[in-house]
Amino acid sequence: MRIFVTGASGWIGSAVTAELLAHGHQVVGLARSDSAAATIAALGAEVRRGSLDDLDALRAGATDAEGVVHLGYNHDFSDMQGAARTDQLAITTLGDALAGTGRPFFIASGVAGLSRDGVPATEHDGGDPSAHPRVANAAAALEYANRGVRAGVLRFAPTVHGDGDHGFIAVLVDTARRQGVSAYVGDGNGAWPAVHRLDAATLVRLAVEKAPAASVLHVVAESAVPTKAIAEAIGRGLDLPVTSVPAADALAHFGWIGMFFGLDMPASSEYTQQQYDWKPTHPTLLEDLDAGHYTKS
Template sequence: MRVFMTGATGFIGSAIVKELLKAGHHPIGLARTEAAAQKLVAAGVEVHRGELEDLESIKSGAAKADAVIHTGFIHDFANFKKSCELDRKVIEALGEVVKGPIVVASGTALIARGTVTTERDQPLVNADVLPRVATEEAVAAVVAGGGNASLVRLTPTVHGDGDQGFIPIVINAAKKGGGAFYIGEGQSRWPAVHRDDAARLFVLAVEQSTPGAIYHAVAEEGITTKELAGVMAKQLNIPLKSISAEEAAAAMGFFGMMWSMDQPSSGKLTKEKLGWQPKEMGLIRDMELNYFK
């Protein structure tokens, strides 16, 4: 298949590109800059110049393809609601021109509720309350209009070489604060997946997608924040300590709030439906080997 990709040069997108090529597909990557275009060419990917804010460029790129994988997102936390509503518009635009599968990245954190969540769970609030839910609302709207859109919910920690997400942020905060910290008793659970495992799931999802399907890229259901902080303490040779949610928010802002969330999640139904089997190392082992060099 010819697969149009947003976010093709990103942390997860670049891994998906490799898996698409390995499976014999033809990725077409959206490139906003010349540097991004050169990365795609070097990876053996067809380039489509454009950007998420230019919906006509999105439509023209998608029109070249049999399917779409949409992982691009503008991570502007100062204008977060605006970024989320743009994502809604991008998904709507894709739905207007693509009749084949449209696989969209979302997150398991959107359905967090302190128990192990599954692919059957839906967000408890709408986008007016939690702006990022706009992505899931947009996919549902495409499906309601007869389109073949589906979701891959990613864990808050997608780890691997080049990770610049939550775990490195917490590690840097620990370095600055002189202590590896967890909140309260440290029993908040975080699911995780290696980016290469997640990439393979996206390819399976685009190959086997069912309209309205929800898949979970979850390899590990829930590692406690105390366990993760313990790895940081040992590797950095700093104290392990408990702090309050308010102290975490002061140290890391939005990310401190995320660190306090108990959000275990399951990918069991995804594994059964798509035959997906994570095979990469787990988060703690990856941290021990690669996050403190």
């Protein structure tokens, strides 16, 4: 298939692009900059210049493709509603272009805010739009299943890890270096799901190839990695003491990521693994931390 991928030059998108190409698909990647275009071209994919705000470019990319994977997102925590509005318009534009074609259309979302009382969220759980604005966008994407599109949602773990990751875990490592201590919030029993970048890319490809309309997949390899264990692994890697920070002091200690690090958000992918014969094989989050991928100078 000829697949149009937004976010194709990013941390997840570049792995997805390589995975699709390796399995015989053609990829057209959206690039908003020269550096993004160079990354996409180096992977062996075709480049389409444009941004998530460029609705004409999105429309043209979807119309010319046999499927769409929408991974691009503006992760601006200072304007979460604005980022969500941009995403909503992108989803609507892409979905409208695919209406009636039966082609695959999979968008990225997340598992945050889905679990209740420490019970792992499943693929059958609905999201609460008040927890994160992307929840409503995911619901909008699934509506295209009623308009002749093989639409689905990929709910990613908050940590998609691996060598070269500059996401949440890298921010926690930088915070530990700056503070001189590796900390966790409260008793550290809050847990984050995690998935290796390459395992995530495999599941995205499987979704494009065979997931039916209205599918919800959990891109989660580890259901619940305790935040205390994450802090301890960071402490080992940096040779720093490990301590607890009261929840009331989390923002002061961690900065913006303090809003998230204390959350308990376990999520299961048992259904996804069974349905799509997806078996994560790459290192776990703690194995990546202990390998020094995040703490090396």
